[in-house]
Amino acid sequence: MGSDDSYNFVFKVVLIGESGVGKSNLLTRFTKNEFNHDSRTTIGVEFSTRTVQLDNSTIKMQVWDTAGLERYRAITSAYYRGAVGALLVYDISKHLTYESAERWLKELYDHADPHIVVMLVGNKSDLRDMRTVPAEEAGAFAESKGLMFMETSALDSTNVEAAFIDVLTAIHRKVASREVTRGSISAVTLSAAASRVGAEAQEEPKRCCSSS
Template sequence: MGHRMKSNEAYNFVFKVVLIGESGVGKSNLLSRFAKNEFNHDSRTTIGVEFSTRTVQLNGLTIKAQIWDTAGLERYRAITSAYYRGAVGALLVYDVTKHLTYESVERWLKELYDHADPHMVVMLVGNKSDLVSERSVPTEEAKDFAEKKGLLFLETSALESTNVEAAFNDVLSEIHRKVSSKKVIQGSISAVSLAGHVPSNPEENKPCCKNI
């Protein structure tokens, strides 16, 4: 076993990832499974934004993931632009047993792109894949939709811990790939996460007058 992570350990990147989707699809349980390896069978809807952090090692880099949960606000259409600000990734979650939660995915995508960086990494997540007999959203249908929209896609079970690590890690890897590739333009997600560096002056990362 290696040394335990020190809480003050340096990290290369901080990536903010938001969880979105209808109420009751399991966003909070995906987060607690990833951040603390817990599943709460009687999870109540909590009000107010919550986030958890977890540090992961990917491709030899230390990445601190800051995962934000809507915590019940999605019921009230009260999610503000502050929730999305600075986010470089999103998990858009639906419940594979409730077709209505899948039908609302397009509305969530629109809201996301209205408020967040268009270059951000988005994964469509079909949660509760353990409920095989109750499934109402076919995997292929959701997969095709994700491909058309340029989204990553996975089905997960927060209950059985299936694909939860993979979902978050795939999103974090893809964010890192985008951030380190020169394809992402300046002023986009590359500016948000420069080696754990938070600009004291928010204007610092904004492109000025060059190349316009």
């Protein structure tokens, strides 16, 4: 394996959605293959990275997770800055978390690049007996908004890898095609943006993650 610096692209991907839908466990399942049964509500911002081989490119994926609680929304601008992908997560057993998807989508498009790749993710598919959001309904909503769609379970790993890799593949495809067009986002631009926002995030947990 090469060193952590041996990559062609850095892509920043954000996790958004209501508190308690499992964003943090999706993050740790994808980046560390871990699941924390006692995970607490995220306070402020956390991010982890994972390097992935895609076609002939080595891509460093920087995945950001933030609190879904209203009182932490002041971090919005810095959180979305430089993001080229987003997973909009809801809990398939809690319809209210799905109903808020449209609001989260509006916030995302208000702050992020209009070409951002977005996947609607119905998490906790292991709770199928408690389902309140039919996959067909969510899939139709995603299609109407031009989003990708997948159901996942951070608990048993179902589709977690596939969700992130599909988003990564779509980002890579967009970047490759846009590099030859006017106003394109180059790999260097993406890398610099991700590195810059990453550096900003280093201090964030120290400022906002102390217990109250």
